[in-house]
Amino acid sequence: MRILSNKIKDYIGKEIEVAGWVHKIRKLGGITFIIIRDRNGFVQAVVDKETKNIKIQDLKPESVVKITGKLSKDKRAPGGAELRISKIEILSKVKEDIPIEISKKDLGVNLDTLLDYRPITLRNQKQKTIFKISAKVCNVFQEFFDKNDFVEIHTPKIVSQGAEGGAQLFPVKYFGKKAFLTQSPQFYKQIMVGIYERVFEIAPVYRAEEHNTRRHLNEYISLDIEMGFIKNMKDIMEILTEFLKFALPKIKKDCKEELDILGVKIPTIPKEIPKLKLTEAQKILEKEYKERCLGAPDLDPKQEKLISEYADKKFKTKFVFITHYPSKKRPFYVMDDPNDSKYTESFDLIFDYEIVTGGQRIHQYQEYLEKMKRFNLNPKDFDFYLSAFKYGMPPHGGFAIGLERLVAKLLDLDNIREACLFPRDITRLIP
């Protein structure tokens, strides 16, 4: 029976079988050390003068092997034990020498190489670790919202129209019909508030933006929630804060080993995340940082970083909610501020940059018609969506987190592509 690397310490003195990839081969005098990598870690195996009848000349880094041998205590070896090889079987040979030395701590390749050779570079320990943490983020998202009575849903990704505006859609040939890839599950998650009150979804979304930045992907995983019977948008900011308070300590605890490998510290969430209206934030940016931005519909990346710095100085946290973005620049379904319809009941959560967008939505049919008129949209095109509002929808709101963006931020990665297994961008469709 195969023993995994993290269990070998229970088998010292015994003959065991391990299996995995040849991570490294090192010759020292007459002794050959072979480091085997399996899903949980590493095992050090040796061939010395007493076992030199073992044929290892066909072994190369990344060969897949099954090794039988006797395990003896060795403090210097990973797992505290060393395997003296008595039998070795190659399960899969290496066809060519591997072009990248993946056993190095840091790969030391540029981004294009990293991504072009993804099936190989992901075998590097640091690369591999990133996506264990990414899996954990999804896991705690699901756990938290499941606990809080949210129902997980799966909504279609081939849709008849966009939720956020038409320019950024990928067309799909769908049995002769005009169809697109969805930008957001927005319409569907709102409809589903009419069924379950509280829903969440973890699924890909698509943005056909033609620019290439360090923070954008054309296909990414969106962590979406939508929730009914709210008093106002503060309820949404509150459940987001509660989620982060639940998630970050859990990631810190459950991924201790992974975070150590990456040398990263998970930030803490303050008791309350400070809130600034966009115009307040802009005044601060003008006054404190000489940024000319008053009247702009949004913060640019530099301004997001500065306001996060300001929050750190003033409130001892880099997390800051920016609220009340202008109506003109937010999608039609966003509710206007009841005190000033130039602004909306919407927010971004900034942590160096925007990691979450959310807000309250319109829930009255009549208000939709009025807002759509202002936006020059034809209600006929949104028939099925609006039908939900004809028949009673509670006050509601929600938010969306970009998984890769959050992970890139938590792990302090330079480019969002490093937090995506197989990124899609304007130049990249393969691998």
Next chain:
Amino acid sequence: MRILSNKIKDYIGKEIEVAGWVHKIRKLGGITFIIIRDRNGFVQAVVDKETKNIKIQDLKPESVVKITGKLSKDKRAPGGAELRISKIEILSKVKEDIPIEISKKDLGVNLDTLLDYRPITLRNQKQKTIFKISAKVCNVFQEFFDKNDFVEIHTPKIVSQGAEGGAQLFPVKYFGKKAFLTQSPQFYKQIMVGIYERVFEIAPVYRAEEHNTRRHLNEYISLDIEMGFIKNMKDIMEILTEFLKFALPKIKKDCKEELDILGVKIPTIPKEIPKLKLTEAQKILEKEYKERCLGAPDLDPKQEKLISEYADKKFKTKFVFITHYPSKKRPFYVMDDPNDSKYTESFDLIFDYEIVTGGQRIHQYQEYLEKMKRFNLNPKDFDFYLSAFKYGMPPHGGFAIGLERLVAKLLDLDNIREACLFPRDITRLIP
């Protein structure tokens, strides 16, 4: 503070607030009963001669209301208590009378109506229940494979080529490049075996099949796993069996209420699921049921149903593995039977019809080249996929479950579309 319907029994004798949809209005003499629906169930509220100053003439089925009132014990009412209304606030009016009476136990509409009016028909209790069970299926899938050291992954859905053959792909306009929606995460989940040994994914897949059947969707959720260091395909059938043994009793227990609403019993998994080679199954079908099928590459729906019946008769279970499908008819990555290369190390799990497909995959680079030659495929088109196999891949295999198909089967639904929130088929792109 709002009290949810399933908690009202703790507040008898108290003044409370509830909120939800007007599910039903019933007048009996001078008394009006208003059944309120919230995410957890129903509350019966009353207006009688003592509270007749409460204005309810604007209420219609599906109006969203907030009601304050005093709760008194009443065995006949849902939750064992009745709310005497002291205040009612309409949060959202109904614009038009609802075209379908959703408070009925069975909607009694045809499939097209059911799906055309999805934002409304999903509010029906039975419809709503289906997708709670669907969410549970995903949840237990994740729980089981997480427990068993599988890492959850997210792979791209926009791809450069198909995994199962070219005819059934939806083309996407991707920045001037030739791209498609993925049929399966196959290539990516195999690559990821090279990283984590064991991976799973819950994500949409796309089949551009032009036929319209009760068992097919053009967009569905695929529950995928892939696992390395297997001895042979039996290891895959075994972990699938273990999953079902874990999942079905858990669904039965956790969704007791939902299953009662639907009037459905979850089947039990036998200690061992019987296995028949395709040719054995075909011989049985010829002998026992006079089906002329020997030599066919697959079973047709009728034959699947019959072999499931046979298994029930012979092995006391309707679950049966059919193995060793012909090489010609399975995708190129499927491993051939080492004893007879006309057949493959592949299986379907049948329960009245096919609910899972899986098998062992080729793991040697050279074998891929040979098989691709036989399939008239150009290895150059699969460069990134094959690169994983150049550098050592363990023996591995996996399976895929169609979520909607499994749910339709478990809940004995007539058409797979009933197990999909917003189905996509050859005629349906909306809602």
